[in-house]
Amino acid sequence: MKIYVGFIQLSNAYLPEAQNGDWRKVDCTAYTEGQKPEKSCIVLLNNVTETNENCFEETAKDGVRVYCRIHCELTPLDGEITLEKSPQNNHKCIKHFNYNNELRDGDWYAWRSGECLKQDISFLVRCWPELAATAAA
Secondary structure: EEEEHHHHEHHEEEHHHHHEEEEEEEEOOOOOOOOOOHHOEEEEOEEEEEOOOEEOOOOOOEEEEEEOOOOOOOOOOOOEEEEEEOOOOOOOOOOOOOOOEEEOOEEEEEEHHHHHHOOOEEEEEEEEOOOHHHHHH
């Protein structure tokens, strides 16, 4: 199944089996200040594309950041979330420097800033639900 949203193509063929955590794909387009943040990323979750109405812009010490909810509600506060960027050879997006994940108000968000905001990029997100995190320990 392929879904086209704007210029981004989504395919559920890229999502690994759920047995090793809970996976979703987040596709983000280049973002400019003044653009509606909720239009910057979409989430492919359980083979359904969701517009991300829980995206917002915030000013941090390193400039503007755009946060988007990644739907990892079942991952505990001390749980594990992994973000893998695609394409991996995009050197304008550097983890911990201009993209990462963050827990806010009991839910997980991915954020981008700086040069990474100007990129069309995807993130494969792996959430460890509470039971999976406990079993893996």
